[in-house]
Amino acid sequence: NFMLTQPHSVSESPGKTVTISCTRSSGNIASNYVQWYQQRPGSAPTTVIYEDNQRPSGVPDRFSGSIDTSSNSASLTISGLKTEDEADYYCQSYDSTIPYVFGSGTKVTVL
Amino acid sequence: QLQLLESGPGLVKPSETLSLTCTVSGGSVNSGSYQWGWIRQSPGKGLEWIGSFHHSGTTDYNPSLKSRVTIFADTTQISLKVHSVTAADTGVYYCAGLSLVGVDSWGQGTLVGVSS
Numbered sequence: 001n002f003m004l005t006q007p008h009s010v011s012e013s014p015g016k017t018v019t020i021s022c023t024r025s026s027g028n029i030a031s032n033y034v035q036w037y038q039q040r041p042g043s044a045p046t047t048v049i050y051e052d053n054q055r056p057s058g059v060p061d062r063f064s065g066s067i068d069t070s071s072n073s074a075s076l077t078i079s080g081l082k083t084e085d086e087a088d089y090y091c092q093s094y095d096s097t098i099p100y101v102f103g104s105g106t107k108v109t110v111l
Numbered sequence: 112q113l114q115l116l117e118s119g120p121g122l123v124k125p126s127e128t129l130s131l132t133c134t135v136s137g138g139s140v141n142s143g144s145y146q147w148g149w150i151r152q153s154p155g156k157g158l159e160w161i162g163s164f165h166h167s168g169t170t171d172y173n174p175s176l177k178s179r180v181t182i183f184a185d186t187t188q189i190s191l192k193v194h195s196v197t198a199a200d201t202g203v204y205y206c207a208g209l210s211l212v213g214v215d216s217w218g219q220g221t222l223v224g225v226s227s
Contacts, residue, residue, distance in 0.1 A: 001174075032212070033212040033213070035212065035213035035214070037214070043219075044205060044217040044218065044219055044220050045158070045205075045214070045217055046217070047213070047214065047215070050212070050213055051212060090157070090158055092158075092213055092214070094212065094213075097174070098160065098173060098174070099160070099163065099171065099209075099211075100148070100150070100160035100163075100209070100213070100214070101160070102157060102158035102159070102160070103157075104157050105157050105158070
């Protein structure tokens with residue numbers, strides 16, 4: 001089985017850009033789609049990115065996803081940071097053994 | 112719009128069985144559009160996939176929990192049983208509509224504690 005490692009926390013000022021990494025421990029990051037979920041305190045997660053870089057309807061284009069095979073990682077970038085973006089963010093991918101593997105989560109703080 | 116609502120006891124004694132039910136509205140459990148699953152979130156372990164139920168009747172379980180977990184469904188409900196619970200099973204349990212690659216829909220979650 002593989003693991004998805006994320007930084008514990010990131011913080012930035014409103015209007016700035018933050019990027020959250022998600023590094024896959026084994027297997028090729030590009031072989032299986034990566035999803036990103038936002039979880040505000042006391043709420044269930046919601047999808048902000050699916051299939052590496054696709055946004056569900058209703059998710060602002062300030063959210064973008066990408067894959068970097070050189071570092072075997074995925075990234076979620078939030079630009080034009082707003083106070084409402086303050087939340088925990090989780091990446092998720094899969095393989096043939098476990099279809100849903102979640103990252104450790106990153107707390108985004110808007111200063 | 113698909114809505115998922117979990118229900119069940121908020122407290123279970125150690126060694127007993129945790130039983131939760133998820134009521135599906137706005138969609139059918141028998142639809143091939145989704146798999147149905149359970150995901151939990153423990154304070155120290157983050158999000159963990161427990162298992163999935165496919166409308167064909169097949170199930171998949173997380174290998175770390177497989178020996179203790181059962182998931183089954185009827186036309187409108189998906190049920191979860193976790194046997195021989197310990198404190199490590201404490202957490203928020205989410206019912207989910209699953210695609211082949213990720214989670215499409217989440218229930219609101221239900222908090223379950225394990226304590227005597």
